[in-house]
Amino acid sequence: MSALIVLTGPSGVGKGTLLRSLIQRHPELYLSVSVTTRSPRPGEIDGKNYYFVSRSTFERMVANGELLEWADFAGNLYGTPRKAVEDQIRQGNRVILEIELQGARQIRKNFPAALQIFILPPSLLELEDRIRHRAQDSEEAIVRRLQSARTEIAAADEFDICIVNDDIAKALERIEATLFATATC
Ligand SMILES: Nc1ncnc2c1ncn2[C@@H]1O[C@H](COP(=O)(O)OP(=O)(O)OP(=O)(O)O)[C@@H](O)[C@H]1O
Numbered sequence: 485m486s487a488l489i490v491l492t493g494p495s496g497v498g499k500g501t502l503l504r505s506l507i508q509r510h511p512e513l514y515l516s517v518s519v520t521t522r523s524p525r526p527g528e529i530d531g532k533n534y535y536f537v538s539r540s541t542f543e544r545m546v547a548n549g550e551l552l553e554w555a556d557f558a559g560n561l562y563g564t565p566r567k568a569v570e571d572q573i574r575q576g577n578r579v580i581l582e583i584e585l586q587g588a589r590q591i592r593k594n595f596p597a598a599l600q601i602f603i604l605p606p607s608l609l610e611l612e613d614r615i616r617h618r619a620q621d622s623e624e625a626i627v628r629r630l631q632s633a634r635t636e637i638a639a640a641d642e643f644d645i646c647i648v649n650d651d652i653a654k655a656l657e658r659i660e661a662t663l664f665a666t667a668t669c
């Protein structure tokens with residue numbers, strides 16, 4: 485069973501929605517809290533959804549080697565704090581990173597044993613619909629995210645497993661089956 489689990493997929497596909505349910509059902513899983521230079525959305529809490537930091541703080545963290553991976557995505561910087569992840573794994577816990585493609589590739593290179601899951605939308609049209617209905621991003625941000633989505637979806641076959649998030653309950657079941665599959669011989 486991999487201690488480190490990466491969940492990737494285009495913005496708006498439903499990663500956060502699926503992970504909220506997953507953690508509720510399996511509180512023993514540790515969901516890494518990322519650092520970002522993005523401004524908080526209404527309702528987002530510093531330290532819970534993200535650590536919201538300035539660009540200079542983020543750059544200092546990169547220079548000090550404090551991030552396990554990081555990426556420039558749609559105009560903002562995002563990264564995984566190294567210490568919390570390493571502490572949790574040392575304590576025997578399984579850690580989930582919800583990150584985009586560039587970060588997932590860095591993790592694959594540095595932690596080849598990590599389990600890498602890619603979440604796909606039923607279609608690009610449905611993805612756009614979800615981002616727009618979420619109503620959390622500017623038009624400019626939506627366009628950038630949809631542009632990135634094409635590149636990300638094209639890379640889906642790099643991943644250990646791809647799961648289509650058509651129906652939330654079914655997608656969650658598939659994630660659980662992947663995470664808690666027991667080895668047989
Ligand atoms: N299976 C689904 N069917 C319909 N709507 C969904 C489904 N899964 C998620 N959604 C909705 O899609 C929107 C985007 O979901 P969410 O914010 O979880 O995406 P995300 O992948 O975490 O995005 P980001 O990477 O930008 O953080 C939300 O409004 C959510 O309620």
Ligand SMILES: Nc1nc2c(ncn2[C@@H]2O[C@H](COP(=O)(O)O)[C@@H](O)[C@H]2O)c(=O)[nH]1
Binds near residue numbers: 585587
């Ligand atoms: N490489 C990383 N990507 C991350 C990290 N935390 C979040 N993300 C991804 O960024 C986009 C945009 O997120 P949003 O909250 O602004 O919608 C999304 O794909 C996230 O999965 C991280 O630490 N590293």
